[in-house]
Amino acid sequence: MRIQHIKESARNGLWRQNPGLAQILGLCPILAVSTNIVNAVSLGLATVMAMALSNLAVSALRRWIAYEIRIPVFILIIAALVTVLDLAFNAYFHSLYLLLGIFIPLITTNCIVLARAEAFAARNGALESTFDGIMMGLGLVWVLALLGALRELIGSGTLLSGIDMVVPGLSAIQVFGDDYPGFLLAVLPPGAFFILGCLIAAYNAINAHRAARILPEPVPAAPPQSAAVD
Amino acid sequence: MTTETGQTPPARLPASLRSALAPALGLAVFTLVFTALMAFTYDATRERIAAATEAQQMRLIDEILPRGQYDNALLKDAVTAAPPANVKRIWRARRGGAPIALVFETFADDGYGGRIELIVSLGIDGKIGGARVSFHKETPGLGDYIDPARDRDKAKPWIGQFSGADATLPPTHWVIKKDGGAFDYRAGATISARAVTHALGQSAAWAAARRDAIFAAPAGSHVDADAQRE
Numbered sequence A: 001m002r003i004q005h006i007k008e009s010a011r012n013g014l015w016r017q018n019p020g021l022a023q024i025l026g027l028c029p030i031l032a033v034s035t036n037i038v039n040a041v042s043l044g045l046a047t048v049m050a051m052a053l054s055n056l057a058v059s060a061l062r063r064w065i066a067y068e069i070r071i072p073v074f075i076l077i078i079a080a081l082v083t084v085l086d087l088a089f090n091a092y093f094h095s096l097y098l099l100l101g102i103f104i105p106l107i108t109t110n111c112i113v114l115a116r117a118e119a120f121a122a123r124n125g126a127l128e129s130t131f132d133g134i135m136m137g138l139g140l141v142w143v144l145a146l147l148g149a150l151r152e153l154i155g156s157g158t159l160l161s162g163i164d165m166v167v168p169g170l171s172a173i174q175v176f177g178d179d180y181p182g183f184l185l186a187v188l189p190p191g192a193f194f195i196l197g198c199l200i201a202a203y204n205a206i207n208a209h210r211a212a213r214i215l216p217e218p219v220p221a222a223p224p225q226s227a228a229v230d
Numbered sequence B: 001m002t003t004e005t006g007q008t009p010p011a012r013l014p015a016s017l018r019s020a021l022a023p024a025l026g027l028a029v030f031t032l033v034f035t036a037l038m039a040f041t042y043d044a045t046r047e048r049i050a051a052a053t054e055a056q057q058m059r060l061i062d063e064i065l066p067r068g069q070y071d072n073a074l075l076k077d078a079v080t081a082a083p084p085a086n087v088k089r090i091w092r093a094r095r096g097g098a099p100i101a102l103v104f105e106t107f108a109d110d111g112y113g114g115r116i117e118l119i120v121s122l123g124i125d126g127k128i129g130g131a132r133v134s135f136h137k138e139t140p141g142l143g144d145y146i147d148p149a150r151d152r153d154k155a156k157p158w159i160g161q162f163s164g165a166d167a168t169l170p171p172t173h174w175v176i177k178k179d180g181g182a183f184d185y186r187a188g189a190t191i192s193a194r195a196v197t198h199a200l201g202q203s204a205a206w207a208a209a210r211r212d213a214i215f216a217a218p219a220g221s222h223v224d225a226d227a228q229r230e
Helices: A003-016 A027-033 A037-064 A067-092 A094-100 A103-109 A111-121 A126-156 A189-214 A225-229 B015-064 B158-162 B190-209 B211-216
Strands: B078-080 B087-095 B098-111 B114-123 B128-135
Touching: A003 A126, A027 A037, A027 A103, A027 A126, A027 A189, A037 A067, A037 A094, A037 A103, A037 A111, A037 A126, A067 A094, A067 A103, A067 A111, A067 B015, A094 A103, A094 B015, A103 A111, A111 A126, A126 A189, B015 B114, B015 B128, B087 B190, B087 B211, B098 B190, B098 B211, B114 B190, B128 B158, B128 B190, B158 B190, B190 B211
Parallel strands: none
Antiparallel strands: B078 B087, B087 B098, B098 B114, B114 B128
């Protein structure tokens, strides 16, 4: 694994092919758990683990997976690993497990996991694939964290509520004070769509702004690389 | 077809069947391997999960029945109940063998987000010691005040009003104020409060009426709906 690969994987996962903003895959957990930062980041990190493990397993076993049955085998591998993760969380991080509740099994249905198995892990070595899984997962984590922070802040005026379930002794920050009336829409599913929409708009605006700056105006011959990404 | 499993398919098998057999066998092998992985993890985590679940249960029970009040192994001293009663498991708290309180699980199926599960302590005097929500899917920021961890009023959480309520009062008492009963609710989310109040009243009355039979039943047995009423 060369430095070039590492950089490429990191850039793809964190920005260029970000699962939450560019590929828009994995909306199910994004919308369901991002009601506050703690939930969002917890499930995001669980997804990182699931993606790293599933990419590792798929890339290591890829020689033995017949092409015709690869999708059922990928799903089998992902479902089995998520089940293992679910049991491990239940046994070793029980309070976190209570918080994430039904969402850990749902990682199986997060299509970003299957998408990376099919698009990357089935064609690359174990090390590269594991790294790709981690980077894609982290790309999802930062979007989830931002979305969770905005929804929590707008919806209930706090940050990090529920942190005591993960790190005992810490408590939530009341940003707008006790008498903040709350803005329920932000916490409800429609609010998740609105705020994710704003984030995607900001992401596209930043990309457009960058592309405009990088593009040297008098050279129309070479089409800019970044324009093709969209 | 099954008799040929594991052997090279004879030449007389049609080509289409032969080409289907290899992927099918491959899928079967993957299924076996990953099922074994899940079974192994389940077995390895089972005891820890049971211990963590029990610890979580005791944390909730400690909030509604102080440990100093009884001296028996509460979770071991259990009986069960079944529909039509909306009571599931019942634990019996005793001190020096004398009955102190019942702790039981109840549920409401008419919450806004489906089932709400509760755990309640009922003193020997027929008064509710306390109640806690152990599971719910009520709307965050709206109906989830039934769980004191989510209640914005930390000083006087909504569910606290049930402590000291008399279980022997008629069903008309166990209704929220809006419907002519005795219990508060929060504006904007009456369905959650109505469901909890009704379930608490019904289950507490059921348990109070069969108190002596419940205390007398051998541990691990089943308490009938038509057990001796007072």
